Every structure is written in structure tokens, then in C-alpha cells.
Amino acid sequence: MSDNAESPGNKAGKYDHAEVEPRWQKLWEERATFRAERRPGKKKRYLLDMFPYPSGSGLHVGHPEGYTATDIIARYARMRGEDVLHPMGWDSFGLPAEQYAIQTGTHPSEKTYENIATFRRQLKMLGFSYDWDRELATTDEGYVRWTQWIFLLLFKQGLAYQDEIPVNWCPALGTVLANEEVIDGKSERGGHPVVRAPLRQWMLRITAYADRLAEDLAEVEWPEGTLTMQREWIGRSEGAEIEFAVSGHEGAKFSVFTTRADTLLGVTFVVLAPEHPLVKTITTDAQRAAVEAYVAQAASKSDRDRISQAKTKTGVPTGAFAVHPISGEKVPIWVGDYVIGSYGTGAVMGVPAHDARDFEFARQLGLPIVEVVSPDGKLHDVLEAAYVDDGVAVRSGDLDGLPTPDCSRAMVKKLEGMGRGRGKVTYKLRDWVFSRQRYWGEPIPIYFPVELPEGGDPQKGAKAVIRYDQPIAVEESELPLRLPALADFRPGDDAAGPLARALDWRFFQKDGKWYARETNTMPQWAGSCWYYLRFLDPKNDGAGWSKEAYDAWMPVDLYVGGAEHAVLHLLYSRFWHKVLFDAGHVSHKEPFKKLVHQGMILGEDNEKMSKARGNVVNPDDIVKAHGADCLRLYEMFMGPLEAVKPWQSSQIQGVVRFRDRVFAVCSRATNEPLDAETERLLHRTIKKVSDDIDAMSFNTAISAMMVFTNHLNGLPAVPREAALKLALLVSPFAPHVAEELWHLLHGSPAEPSTLAYEPWPTYDVKLTVDDVIEMAVQVNGKVRGHVRLARAATEEDAKAAALAADGVKAFVEGKAIKKFVYVPGRIVNLVVG
RNA sequence: GCCGACGUGACGCAACCGGCAGACGUGCUCGGCUCAGACCCGAGAGGUGCAGGUUCGAAUCCUGCCGUCGGCACCA
Numbered sequence: 001m002s003d004n005a006e007s008p009g010n011k012a013g014k015y016d017h018a019e020v021e022p023r024w025q026k027l028w029e030e031r032a033t034f035r036a037e038r039r040p041g042k043k044k045r046y047l048l049d050m051f052p053y054p055s056g057s058g059l060h061v062g063h064p065e066g067y068t069a070t071d072i073i074a075r076y077a078r079m080r081g082e083d084v085l086h087p088m089g090w091d092s093f094g095l096p097a098e099q100y101a102i103q104t105g106t107h108p109s110e111k112t113y114e115n116i117a118t119f120r121r122q123l124k125m126l127g128f129s130y131d132w133d134r135e136l137a138t139t140d141e142g143y144v145r146w147t148q149w150i151f152l153l154l155f156k157q158g159l160a161y162q163d164e165i166p167v168n169w170c171p172a173l174g175t176v177l178a179n180e181e182v183i184d185g186k187s188e189r190g191g192h193p194v195v196r197a198p199l200r201q202w203m204l205r206i207t208a209y210a211d212r213l214a215e216d217l218a219e220v221e222w223p224e225g226t227l228t229m230q231r232e233w234i235g236r237s238e239g240a241e242i243e244f245a246v247s248g249h250e251g252a253k254f255s256v257f258t259t260r261a262d263t264l265l266g267v268t269f270v271v272l273a274p275e276h277p278l279v280k281t282i283t284t285d286a287q288r289a290a291v292e293a294y295v296a297q298a299a300s301k302s303d304r305d306r307i308s309q310a311k312t313k314t315g316v317p318t319g320a321f322a323v324h325p326i327s328g329e330k331v332p333i334w335v336g337d338y339v340i341g342s343y344g345t346g347a348v349m350g351v352p353a354h355d356a357r358d359f360e361f362a363r364q365l366g367l368p369i370v371e372v373v374s375p376d377g378k379l380h381d382v383l384e385a386a387y388v389d390d391g392v393a394v395r396s397g398d399l400d401g402l403p404t405p406d407c408s409r410a411m412v413k414k415l416e417g418m419g420r421g422r423g424k425v426t427y428k429l430r431d432w433v434f435s436r437q438r439y440w441g442e443p444i445p446i447y448f449p450v451e452l453p454e455g456g457d458p459q460k461g462a463k464a465v466i467r468y469d470q471p472i473a474v475e476e477s478e479l480p481l482r483l484p485a486l487a488d489f490r491p492g493d494d495a496a497g498p499l500a501r502a503l504d505w506r507f508f509q510k511d512g513k514w515y516a517r518e519t520n521t522m523p524q525w526a527g528s529c530w531y532y533l534r535f536l537d538p539k540n541d542g543a544g545w546s547k548e549a550y551d552a553w554m555p556v557d558l559y560v561g562g563a564e565h566a567v568l569h570l571l572y573s574r575f576w577h578k579v580l581f582d583a584g585h586v587s588h589k590e591p592f593k594k595l596v597h598q599g600m601i602l603g604e605d606n607e608k609m610s611k612a613r614g615n616v617v618n619p620d621d622i623v624k625a626h627g628a629d630c631l632r633l634y635e636m637f638m639g640p641l642e643a644v645k646p647w648q649s650s651q652i653q654g655v656v657r658f659r660d661r662v663f664a665v666c667s668r669a670t671n672e673p674l675d676a677e678t679e680r681l682l683h684r685t686i687k688k689v690s691d692d693i694d695a696m697s698f699n700t701a702i703s704a705m706m707v708f709t710n711h712l713n714g715l716p717a718v719p720r721e722a723a724l725k726l727a728l729l730v731s732p733f734a735p736h737v738a739e740e741l742w743h744l745l746h747g748s749p750a751e752p753s754t755l756a757y758e759p760w761p762t763y764d765v766k767l768t769v770d771d772v773i774e775m776a777v778q779v780n781g782k783v784r785g786h787v788r789l790a791r792a793a794t795e796e797d798a799k800a801a802a803l804a805a806d807g808v809k810a811f812v813e814g815k816a817i818k819k820f821v822y823v824p825g826r827i828v829n830l831v832v833g
Numbered sequence: 834g835c836c837g838a839c840g841u842g843a844c845g846c847a848a849c850c851g852g853c854a855g856a857c858g859u860g861c862u863c864g865g866c867u868c869a870g871a872c873c874c875g876a877g878a879g880g881u882g883c884a885g886g887u888u889c890g891a892a893u894c895c896u897g898c899c900g901u902c903g904g905c906a907c908c909a
Contacts, residue, residue, distance in 0.1 A: 225837055229904060232836080237908070258909060271909095313907085343908045350909095357907055428908055563903075637858070639846055643839090644902070651845060654858040657873095664873095700847065703857040710857095713874090776853035781890045783853050821889050827852040831889045 015663040017627025021736040024754075025127055033756055034074075034129040036085045038552045045077045046085045046553045048532055048592075050561025050569075053091045053524075054115040056100070059122040060609060061617045061635065061647060066560040066598040068632045068733075069641050069696060071128045073558065075732035076693050078129075079760040085553045086129060087535040089136040090116050094524050095173070095189060098440035101489045108440040108489065112139055122619060126628045127735050129756070134538045138527025143534060145480035146544035147526050148445040150576060152473050153583055155446070159205040160434065162468060167433055169197040174491020175437045176201065199495050200468060202435040202444060202520060206575045210234050210427045212589075213574055222595040223642075226566040233567045235428025240412045241345065242421040244270060244322040246282050247330050254278050254322075257344030257426055260354065261415070262407035265396040266372035268362065269350040270322050271315060271334045273341035274298035282333065284319030291316055291335055298337040313338050313361040325420040326397075336361060344426050352386065359386035372396050373404060432572065434523060437497035439489045441521030445474035445481045450507065450514040458507040458514055466516045481517075497521065528569055529576040532556050532591060544585075555588045563597040570595070596696065599644040601635070606646045617647050626656050629734035633659065636698035636733060658706055659737055662730055665712045666741045669723035681711055682722055683767035689729050690760070698733070705729055720745065725761045777802045778829040779811040787828070795822050802828045 028034060038044065047070045052063055067088075074086040092112050101108040116137060123130070136143055154160040167176040172192035176199060181188045206213075214234045217227050239259035246252035256270060272279055274295040283291045294316045315336030322333050331350075338357055339348050352362035352369040362369050371380055373391040390404035399407050399414075415421030435444065449467045456462030474481055484505030489498055499519035500506060506517050530544070537549035570592070577591045602608060603615025610616065622631045633655035639645045674682065685708040692701035708726060712718050724745055731738035735756075742755040770791065777785045785805035789798055799820055802808060812832055819831035 225904075228837070232905065235908065239909080256909080260909080338907050338909095340908060348909050355909065357909070360907090426908080566904085637845085643846090645845070648845060648859075651859050653860095654845095658858085660873095699845095700857080703847070706857055774853090778852080778890070781852095781888095786853075819889055821852090823852060827890080829852080829889050 015660055015737065017629065017736065020740045021127065021628050024736050024739045025124060027752060028754065033754055034131050035133060036083065036131040038083050043082045044553055045082050046556045047074050048556045048559045049088065050565060051089045051091050051531060052119060053094055054112065054119045055096060056115055058118050059619050061619050062601050064126055064619060064631060065601055065635045067128055068635055069598060069698065070558065070560050072693060072698060072732040074129050075735060075756065076760065078757055085535065086131060087134040088123060088130040089531055089535065090119065090138065091528050092116060092137045092139040093441050093527055098438060098489055109139060125623055126631065134535050136531065136534055136538050138531065141480050141482065144442050146534065147442050148479050148481060149476060149544060150530060151522065152445055152476065154204060154579060155473055157579065159208065159579060161203055161205065162200055162471065163203050164198055164200050166196045166198045167201055168194045169199065169495065170194045176433060201433050204432040204434045206432045207427060207429055209575050209578050210236065210429050212578055213571065216589050219590050220595065221593060223597060226595065229566045230571060233429060233571065237426050239424060240415065240421050241424040242325060242349065242415060244325060247321040247323050249282055252278065252282060254347050255345045256347045256349045257424060258349055260351065260408065261411040262393060262404050263351040263354045263372050264326060264411055266351040266353050266370050267324060267331055267349045268352060268368045268370055269332050269334055271336040271339050271348050271350055273339040273346040274335055274337050275341035276346045279318065279335055282318055282320040287317060287319035291318055294335055313357065313364050315361065315365060325415065325418065353383055354386055354388055356386045356388060370395065435520035436523050437491055437495050438521050439483065439486060439498045441523065442526055443481045443483055444518040444520055444522060445479060446471045446518040447474065447515045448472065450516045452514060459503045461503065464507065464516065525569060525572050529573045550586060554586065555590065556592045557594060559592040559595045560598060597642060599642050602644065602646040604647055604649065626652060629659055629736050630655050633702060633734055637702045639699055641696055641698060658709065659734055661713055662709050662726060663737055663741065665709055665718055666723035666727055667744060669718045669720040669745060672717040672719045674719045674721055678711065678715065678719060678722055680767050681708055682725060683763040686725065686729065686761045686763040687768045693732065702733060728755060728758055728761050731755055773825055776827060777805050777808050778827060779808060780831055781829065784808045784811050791825050793824065798822045798828055802830060
């Protein structure tokens with residue numbers, strides 16, 4: 001607009017982020033500005049970030065994305081007078097520190113606390129408003145104590161038990177992995193091969209909570225995709241268990257699980273999983289060799305092979321026959337590896353006409369196909385493919401004509417009456433393998449009686465028989481059970497773990513009897529299952545958290561973290577919470593009310609950031625070059641929080657200019673009053689920024705602030721009121737420059753005051769809407785002119801104005817107006833012809 | 834294969850409930866400032882994956898296809 005003499009160039013001074021940012025951070029820290037406190041009558045907000053694993057490589061730019069989002073909301077909420085709990089901590093048990101310890105011989109805690117120091121420094125450098133007094137690490141003794149306490153609760157409730165089960169044993173890592181940690185037969189961490197081996201393990205009975213874990217998802221505000229993933233992972237399936245007797249084997253019978261009991265009369269064969277216990281006993285001599293070979297081959301196949309060959313169905317007949325529970329006919333019993341031993345009963349009834357897999361199996365092995373569900377009620381003798389949809393029953397005796405759902409119910413009832421079946425619900429979810437054969441984890445606070453057949457001292461290597469069948473809980477008063485000092489952290493190759501080598505820790509005497517401690521440790525998930533509860537009351541020595549602290553802050557109002565935790569962490573955590581709920585330790589069914597996943601930040605090459613690709617951006621470099629405010633602004637300006645988006649260094653320039661412009665514009669504020677236009681834009685901006693923060697649409701909020709800043713920049717004199725409000729609006733996003741401006745605009749008092757608790761600017765709705773609007777006039781849907789109209793203009797006024805508009809006449813003249821569309825405030829459309 | 838999300842300028846992305854497509858930012862071009870360059874200031878160019886449909890009007894709704902990303906993967 002105008003170039004006045006005092007425009008940039010000779011302004012007060014350039015903004016120096018390297019000097020300003022640490023100065024304010026120091027002040028916040030010294031004054032404990034962000035200490036979380038509850039005041040009676042105030043609204044509370046618990047804003048939680050998924051806490052990081054403090055890796056050796058330090059923070060990467062993905063971390064501050066979610067952290068900035070919650071920090072903006074935290075700062076905004078404080079300014080709106082709410083009490084905010086916004087804590088940070090460390091998920092610090094884990095393999096990398098242990099592997100580092102194995103290599104160097106140093107204790108894993110050394111490296112762990114070193115890494116934590118780096119992470120803490122980096123997060124503080126970004127100006128997040130955490131209550132650092134609540135900082136915790138899952139490896140702290142004061143934390144481990146309560147993790148163990150929760151384990152004992154699980155144990156006492158019968159939810160923690162030992163079992164000898166085939167587990168995912170990873171020889172390279174020297175530990176077992178949860179199903180969730182195995183991807184395509186390889187370990188999630190490191191990609192090492194995983195084999196199935198039977199081992200004694202601690203299990204958590206998460207399946208006891210399967211229904212509630214699925215049902216209570218209705219109570220939370222989570223992304224739809226995450227809800228779906230959890231439901232599918234739980235995999236609730238309603239159906240029936242149906243008994244088949246084995247012909248010629250007195251008393252031998254087995255059950256199948258099906259969701260389609262209505263198709264029972266369509267059974268032309270049954271298939272047992274290769275590991276089904278009955279396979280051995282019923283196979284005829286003639287088939288024995290073939291079956292044994294098949295079973296052996298199936299056992300050696302990796303999961304990956306089984307999946308990749310999923311389309312080709314294989315199997316061999318056992319030579320035995322099952323008796324159909326309804327018709328009494330004999331149907332052949334096959335062994336096939338498309339049946340999963342661990343799901344349902346490990347056996348299925350083959351209904352090739354109405355199941356795609358059975359159809360495939362029957363076709364490849366030449367078994368008959370009998371239609372029992374018809375789409376139209378007519379009979380079809382040749383099927384091109386399995387008909388899996390609902391229809392009406394045919395060839396099913398007295399059930400003929402019933403629609404599929406009714407037929408299923410009738411069939412189950414019938415079987416129940418005959419004592420040959422019952423309604424049954426199964427889940428894909430399995431109990432959680434909770435033990436790890438590692439050093440750097442929480443010791444499981446359990447011990448066992450020891451028998452010494454040859455006498456002697458087990459601490460000195462005397463032969464000891466450990467009675468694993470008689471687990472004893474460590475007294476709560478003895479918690480935490482600490483890890484022993486160890487010189488060698490290598491995993492044991494016998495699956496007992498490195499703790500088994502600490503003989504003087506493992507074996508101890510009590511009342512003259514010898515006992516042995518459990519040498520397995522907990523998985524990394526344990527600590528992250530309940531950290532949100534410890535943040536409530538992190539220094540409490542008498543309990544994990546107090547009821548007062550719980551009532552003050554729970555539930556978590558917003559939980560932000562990566563989508564990679566959509567199933568594992570969130571399911572485990574919810575499970576523990578429900579156990580605590582049943583025991584009366586928490587009073588909400590669900591811990592996390594609202595959940596948001598930040599999208600991954602890709603490298604400049606549009607690939608996932610990784611050291612191998614060399615496309616990793618280091619936050620330290622960005623902060624050094626442009627300051628924390630700019631890193632925060634840039635990450636929020638990149639696009640929607642949930643979107644996956646590439647890092648583009650060149651784009652940072654935009655927010656650097658914005659920050660400098662905000663500083664420059666506000667620095668030259670005068671006592672000029674607000675002009676009408678600026679005032680309207682200010683109110684509109686306040687509304688937009690407030691609404692966008694509520695909606696977590698941070699990119700558009702920044703955009704609105706840029707528009708306002710650009711407007712002020714064009715004014716010959718910047719009204720002080722506009723500058724003050726702008727500083728407040730900017731402060732959740734770029735707190736350092738905002739504090740500095742607030743300070744300058746108040747005359748740089750010797751004793752600086754923070755704007756962190758200044759009231760958030762309010763707006764007048766009347767000033768955010770224009771009374772007169774420029775509206776487009778369309779003719780046959782194409783824009784031909786514009787008119788200025790009152791917002792509340794009548795249809796007549798609009799029509800008259802539209803017809804008079806420049807550019808419109810030429811398209812309307814001489815033609816009949818067939819239709820007139822007027823949407824007040826939006827559009828005028830003349831349909832002519 | 835199944836489920837979900839997405840596809841807008843050279844690039845990142847805006848667009849409420851269908852109503853002037855491209856806000857905001859990067860880059861580019863031109864101009865100003867400057868001895869010059871950088872910074873800064875001002876101006877400008879530039880398009881809805883494809884094919885249909887619904888509608889006065891479609892980036893938005895519907896159908897099909899193509900592509901990208903994420904998840905699941907014989908769960909009976």
C-alpha cells in the first residue's frame with residue numbers, strides 16, 4: 001500500500017531466536033510456570049503424548065509433531081482458564097540399551113539415563129510446556145515398584161498364569177516375542193527369524209476381557225480406522241460348535257467351529273488341522289505314511305510359506321470317516337493345513353458350496369459339492385464358485401425354505417436338543433505372552449519352592465528342582481524387586497534368560513527353605529500400560545496414584561501418538577485399565593477419551609526417514625538455524641496433523657518469514673486506535689484461530705494468522721491492541737517470540753511476566769460476518785458477473801441486482817428466465833434458455 | 834484378495850452443509866529498494882487422476898476404473 005519512511009530496514013532490531021528462546025525457557029523453568037495444579041471449580045484438561053523410547057540417536061522431527069499439537073492445546077487451554085495436566089516421561093526399558101550393554105559390558109541403565117538426558121535437553125529446547133516435576137521413566141525403581149504391584153494384582157486375580165506353550169522364539173534376540181511382535185515370521189525389531197518352540201511362559205488372560213475390550217470401544221472418540229483395527233484384532237465371531245463322531249472308533253469325536261450352522265447339510269467332508277490331536281489316532285494304516293509325511297511337511301512350513309501358498313489348498317485323507325450329526329451319513333476326514341490349529345477347535349466342516357476355501361479344497365481334491373443355500377429358492381446342481389451370501393435353505397429337510405439367519409438359529413437349537421452342538425463365541429485374540437528372557441525389563445515378582453535332591457547350596461551350583469507349579473507372589477512390602485548386578489548381559493541360550501546366571505539373586509532362603517526367583521522379565525509394553533496413571537501422582541510412595549489425584553485429572557482427554565500403536569499398546573493398556581477398574585483402583589472404564597494419530601513425516605525424498613536412506617532431519621539443526629518457534633510452526637503448517645507428509649526444507653523459509661514479520665509488525669505498534677477494517681479482520685482471526693485449535697486444524701490456524709499479520713504489515717501504523725492480540729494468538733504455536741513481544745509491548749519491565757496465563761482473546765460474532773457481501777452471479781451455472789448485496793437481501797432485490805450486473809445482461813438478453821436460484825450469502829444463478 | 838484413507842498448480846496444501854477453485858506458504862517471473870547481491874516491499878502467471886451419473890450448479894454426492902498410502906491376510 002504505502003511505503004513510509006520508517007518501514008523495515010531501520011526497525012528496532014532483528015529478532016535473535018538464539019538469544020530469546022533460551023531466555024524464556026529459563027524463566028519458565030525457574031518459575032515452574034507450567035506446574036499442573038487443580039483449582040476448585042475449574043475445568044480440567046489432561047493432554048497426553050505417547051512417551052518416547054529414548055533411543056541413542058536422539059529426537060527426530062517426527063517426535064515434535066504430536067508434541068507440538070498437544071502443546072498448542074495445552075497453552076491455549078491454560079489461557080482459557082483451564083487446569084492443564086501435560087506431562088512427559090520415558091519408556092526406557094528396551095532392547096537397544098541391553099544390546100549396547102552386551103557389547104560394551106556397561107550396565108544398560110547407564111546408556112538409558114544418558115539417552116534420557118539427551119531427549120530431555122532436546123524437548124526443553126523446543127519450549128514445550130510440560131510439567132517437568134512429573135517426569136518419570138519406566139526404569140525408575142519408584143516406577144518399577146508399581147508396575148510389579150499391578151502384575152501381582154493380575155496374578156492374584158488369576159489373570160497371570162504360566163503355561164507351556166509354543167511361542168515365538170527368536171534365537172537371534174534370545175527371547176520370545178508376542179504374536180504382535182512377529183511379522184511374516186520375522187521379529188518386528190530387527191527382522192530376525194522366529195521359530196515356534198514350546199516354553200514355559202507367563203501369560204496374561206486378556207481373552208477374559210475380549211468382549212469388554214470390543215464393546216467399550218463404543219465409548220471413546222477414536223479414529224474410525226483404529227477402532228476397526230482393534231475390533232478385528234479381537235475378532236469376535238459368533239457361531240456354533242458342532243460335534244462329529246468318528247465312525248468305527250468308539251467314543252472318538254471332535255468338534256468343529258462354524259459361523260454357518262445353517263449349511264450343515266452341505267457338509268461333504270471335514271478337515272482337521274495337521275496338529276489336531278485326533279489325527280494320530282484315527283488315521284488308517286493305509287493312509288498313515290501319507291498323513292505323517294503331510295503333517296511333518298506342514299510343521300516345517302514357515303508362516304510365510306503358508307500364506308504365500310494360500311491359494312493352493314492341499315490335504316490328505318486320513319482314511320477315517322466322520323458321522324454327520326444330522327444325516328448320519330459318513331463323510332471323509334481329511335488333514336489340511338488351511339485349517340489353523342490354534343483357532344476355534346482346529347477342525348472345520350467342509351461345505352464347499354458355501355465357503356470359498358472349502359470350495360477350493362473340494363475342487364482341487366475332487367470332493368463333491370452340494371448346494372444347501374439357494375439365492376432364489378431353486379436348486380442348482382453346478383456351482384461356478386461358492387455361494388457365500390445369505391439365501392434360503394434347500395436340501396436341508398425340515399429347515400428348507402428358511403432364510404439363512406433363521407436357519408442358523410434353528411440348526412443350533414436342533415443340535416442343542418440332540419446334544420451334538422451349541423452356540424459358541426470365539427475370538428482371534430489370544431492370551432498375551434508376557435515373559436521375556438532378557439535382563440533389561442521389570443523382574444516378575446514371583447518365586448518358587450526349590451527341591452534339592454542332592455542337598456547343598458543352589459547359590460553355589462547345587463542341583464535344584466524348581467517347582468514352577470507352585471508360584472508365590474513377592475510381598476508387596478518387598479517391592480520393588482530389583483534387578484541383580486550382572487557382568488554379562490547376554491541372553492541365555494536355554495530360554496531361562498540372563499537372570500538365571502545370577503545365582504545369588506535367583507536363589508534365596510526363607511524360614512530355612514530354599515526358593516528360586518522367576519528369571520523372566522516383563523516385556524517393554526508393561527511400563528507403557530499404565531504411565532498415564534503415574535503422571536497423576538508421580539511421587540507417591542504409598543500407592544501408584546491416589547484417589548484424589550485420579551479424580552482430579554482422569555480420564556485422559558486427548559491422547560496423541562503414532563498409528564503404529566493402534567493395536568498393541570492401546571489394547572494392552574486398555575486391558576490393564578479394566579483390570580484396575582474391576583479391582584476398584586480406577587473409576588472409568590476407558591482411560592483415553594479422545595485419540596489422535598499424527599501422520600508420519602517423511603524425508604525430502606518422500607520415503608520414510610531412516611539412517612540407511614540418509615534422509616533424516618535432525619531437530620537440533622533446525623532449531624539452531626531457525627529457532628524452536630519455527631520448527632513448531634513449520635511442523636504444524638505442513639498440513640493436517642493426521643496426514644503423512646514429506647519434510648521440505650525450503651518450506652521452512654515461509655514460517656521463518658512469518659515469525660520475523662510478526663515480530664517486526666508488533667515491534668512497531670503505536671497507540672493508533674483500531675480502524676474498522678482491522679478490527680473486523682482481528683475478530684475474524686480470533687474466531688478462526690480459536691475454532692481451528694479446537695478442531696486441531698493447526699495449519700489453517702497459522703494461515704489465518706499469516707493473513708492478519710500481512711494485513712498489519714501493510715498498515716502505515718500498527719495499532720497496539722492488534723499487536724497485543726496477535727502476540728496472544730501466536731503464543732500457543734510460537735511461545736518464545738510471543739513472550740518476547742508481550743514483554744516489549746509492556747515496556748520491557750525489569751521483572752518480566754509471562755503471557756502463559758493471560759486470557760485468550762475473545763471476539764464479537766457480529767464483527768466476524770459482513771453485512772454486505774460480494775456475490776457471484778451465474779448464468780446457467782457459469783459465473784458471469786458479481787453483485788454487492790446485503791447479507792439479508794430479499795430474492796426480489798437479488799434478482800434485480802443480478803440482472804443489472806455487468807456481464808450478466810449479455811447472457812440473459814432475449815432469453816426466457818426458466819429458473820432463478822438464490823442462496824442468500826452464497827450464490828445467484830439464472831437459468832435461461 | 835479384503836478393509837480403510839487419499840488423489841487439487843512445479844511443490845506443501847485451503848475450500849463450512851454441493852454455491853466465485855487455490856486461501857496460506859515454497860518456488861518461478863516482473864517491478865521497487867540497493868553500487869550490486871542477500872534481506873525486505875509490491876505485482877503476476879499457474880489446476881480438481883480418468884470415464885460416466887445426479888443437480889440450476891460437483892473438488893465436494895453416486896457408479897466404475899486407474900494410482901498412492903496404511904492395515905489385515907486361509908479366523909471357518
